[in-house]
Each structure stands twice: as C-alpha cells, then as structure tokens.
Amino acid sequence: MMRPDDEAVSTVVGAILVLAALGLGIVYVNAYHVPSQGEALDVQAREAAQAGLASARGTLLADPSGGARSFEVPLRAPEPSPPLLSGVVLSPALGQGTLSLNLSRTNVTISHVTRGSVTPGDPMRTSLGGGFVRVYDLGNASAGFDVGSLGVQAGGAYLAPVTYRLEAGALLADRGASSGALQPPALAVTSSGGATRVAWRLPVLAGAPTQVSGGAAGLATLTPGPLVARGGGEAVYNVTIVVKTDALQAWNQTLGDLVGSRGTVTASGSGDSGTVTAFIPSPGAAPGVQLDLSLVRFDTSLAVRSAG
Numbered sequence: 001m002m003r004p005d006d007e008a009v010s011t012v013v014g015a016i017l018v019l020a021a022l023g024l025g026i027v028y029v030n031a032y033h034v035p036s037q038g039e040a041l042d043v044q045a046r047e048a049a050q051a052g053l054a055s056a057r058g059t060l061l062a063d064p065s066g067g068a069r070s071f072e073v074p075l076r077a078p079e080p081s082p083p084l085l086s087g088v089v090l091s092p093a094l095g096q097g098t099l100s101l102n103l104s105r106t107n108v109t110i111s112h113v114t115r116g117s118v119t120p121g122d123p124m125r126t127s128l129g130g131g132f133v134r135v136y137d138l139g140n141a142s143a144g145f146d147v148g149s150l151g152v153q154a155g156g157a158y159l160a161p162v163t164y165r166l167e168a169g170a171l172l173a174d175r176g177a178s179s180g181a182l183q184p185p186a187l188a189v190t191s192s193g194g195a196t197r198v199a200w201r202l203p204v205l206a207g208a209p210t211q212v213s214g215g216a217a218g219l220a221t222l223t224p225g226p227l228v229a230r231g232g233g234e235a236v237y238n239v240t241i242v243v244k245t246d247a248l249q250a251w252n253q254t255l256g257d258l259v260g261s262r263g264t265v266t267a268s269g270s271g272d273s274g275t276v277t278a279f280i281p282s283p284g285a286a287p288g289v290q291l292d293l294s295l296v297r298f299d300t301s302l303a304v305r306s307a308g
Contacts, residue, residue: 010257012303042155047152048074049097050173051164054183056064056150056220058205061186064224064296071116072305073099073152073218097154099218099222100211101300105149106167108202108243109139111234132237137230138202144244148205150220150300165247172250179247179272189259194283196262198239199292207300215304220240222298231291239280239291282307 052073059069075097116133118125120195123140125133139145149167151174163174170184188202212218243251255278259265263280282288 018123022198036193039159042159043096045074045076045154046159046164047069049152049162050164050171050182053150053152053171055166056222057169057171059222060166060296060298062199064227066224068221068223070221072219075099075152075154075213075215075218075304079218097218098211098213099220099302099304100151100153101150101207101209101302102149102203102208103209104146105165105246106147107139107144108147108168109144109242110200110239110291110293111135111139112239112289113230114138114234114287115237119159120188121275134244135236137291138243138295144242145204147202148207148300150205152218164289167205167241167245167247168255170250172247174247174250174272177272179250181250181257182260184254187255187258189262191262191283195235195288195290196280196283198280199293199294201294201296204295204297205300206297210302211227212302212304217305219305220301221301221303223300225297225299228295228297230293230295232293235282235287236289237287238279240290241282243276244274244280245276246273248272248274248276 037116045081056073058070059071091263111134113128113132113134115131116125116135118133119129123142124136126136126141136139147168149165151163151165153161153163155161160175164170164182165174169187170181171183171184173180188197188199190197190199212296241255243255245251246269248269249272252265255276256265259280263278265276265278267276281287
C-alpha cells in the first residue's frame with residue numbers, strides 16, 4: 001500500500017514529466033514547425049506576387065483604347081492562424097514586400113539596315129558606306145530607350161527574397177545573382193516564303209520612380225497613351241535589337257528562344273548586368289526582313305493598401 005507521502009511525490013513527478021513533455025513539444029514546434037510554416041508563407045507570397053504581375057502583363061499587352069487600368073499586387077502572405085497558448089507557441093514572421101517603378105533599369109535599341117542617304121545631324125540615321133544606312137527605330141546611335149521596369153520583391157522572412165519584374169512586356173524573376181524569364185515579351189520572329197518578320201508590341205512604363213511598401217498590397221494605375229507604330233515599310237537587310245539590362249541571363253534566355261535559328265543572340269557583361277544583342281539577317285542577299293514595332297507608353301503611379 002502506497003503511503004501518503006509517496007503519492008504526493010508521484011503526483012509531483014508526474015506533473016513535472018507532463019510539463020517537461022509540454023515544454024519539449026513547444027520547443028519543437030517553435031524550432032521546426034514554425035519555420036516550416038514560415039517558408040510555406042514565403043512561397044505563397046512569391047506566387048501571389050508573380051500572379052499579380054502576370055495579370056498586369058495582360059493589361060500592358062491589351063488594346064490601349066480602354067483608358068486607365070488599375071491592378072493590385074499582394075505585398076505579403078495572409079496572416080497565419082492566431083498563436084496558441086497566449087503566444088507561447090509562436091506565429092511565423094511575414095516578409096514585407098515592396099512594389100517599385102524603375103525607369104532606367106532596362107534600355108532597348110532597335111535598328112535596321114537599308115539603302116539610303118543621311119541628312120547631317122540626323123541622330124536616327126547613320127551612314128554605313130556603300131549606300132547603306134542604319135535607321136534607328138527605337139533609340140539612336142548614342143543611346144537606347146529606357147522602357148521602365150515594374151518590380152515586386154516578395155518573401156524574405158525565411159527564404160531568400162525574389163523580385164519579379166515586368167519590363168518590355170516580359171515577366172522575369174530576379175534572384176540577385178541570377179535571373180530567369182517566366183513569360184516572354186510580345187516579340188515574334190517568324191519566317192515564311194523566304195522572308196522573316198520581326199513584330200514586337202513593346203509597352204513602355206513612364207512616370208516618377210517610386211517604391212511603396214508597408215501594406216498588404218501595392219496598387220498600380222496604368223494610363224496608356226496612343227499606340228505608335230514604327231517600321232512596317234519595305235523589307236530591309238537586317239534588324240538588330242540591343243537590350244542593356246540588370247537581368248542579363250533572363251533576356252539572353254528569352255531572346256535566344258524567340259529568335260531561334262532565324263538569327264543570332266549574344267550576351268556580354270559582368271554577373272547579371274550587361275548587354276544582349278539579337279541580330280536577325282535577311283534569309284537571302286536581297287532585303288527580306290520586315291519590322292513591325294508597336295509602342296504604347298503607360299504613365300504609371302503606385303500606392304499602397306494598408307488593410308488586409
């Protein structure tokens with residue numbers, strides 16, 4: 001028969017063991033489950049940011065006659081479930097994203113070679129000798145054209161942050177030292193009947209360089225200007241596209257895929273910054289490249305939605 005003092009000791013020991021097990025369980029949850037849940041929330045924030053910019057890409061490539069359009073990009077994952085045990089079990093931290101407009105990050109020059117003369121002082125035409133002339137459809141001999149970049153940085157609480165960028169109609173993923181193309185620009189290089197056609201619907205982002213954060217979502221309003229068409233005339237000898245960018249790998253990848261065997265794509269630079277050049281020649285000795293370039297300028301303004 002157990003004595004009263006033995007029962008008391010047994011009760012105390014049992015309580016200590018229960019508390020120890022509960023403490024170890026809490027430590028395990030905080031050390032392993034909470035970070036795992038945080039990583040899942042970071043991934044969710046990335047996916048939401050990518051989907052938001054993909055929707056914006058559709059807006060940029062749509063008919064500009066509809067007037068101003070707005071879209072929303074989540075800047076953080078939804079709040080997790082409330083913490084248990086009055087906060088003894090932790091909730092994962094939420095990475096705070098940013099939405100930014102950078103006007104000079106990506107610069108594009110497009111030109112073609114044909115026959116003709118050059119008026120002195122004309123920055124859009126350069127004599128190549130022998131009656132040939134380079135005509136600049138975007139940019140000129142000394143400078144390209146800034147097309148603007150809309151970026152959303154997502155995650156970062158548990159996983160390395162990723163910045164998704166929308167520039168020149170392409171959706172890119174920037175991971176700092178590397179980048180990749182998620183959706184290509186609206187550029188088509190096609191061949192038919194001994195001729196090559198280069199068609200690019202190129203949206204240009206303009207406005208004041210801005211960065212917003214600190215809220216549940218970023219709001220972007222895009223106000224389109226008129227559609228400007230360039231090229232579309234007689235066939236030319238070749239077309240050259242030069243992209244100066246901080247997403248060298250992504251642009252080299254996407255231009256290489258789009259141009260394919262109809263031209264050459266080369267890249268030069270340091271790290272993920274540099275220049276990608278696509279050269280599309282006529283299939284034969286005669287002029288056989290048709291360039292159709294459509295430009296739409298979007299005045300862009302950013303704001304933040306705090307609630308949510």
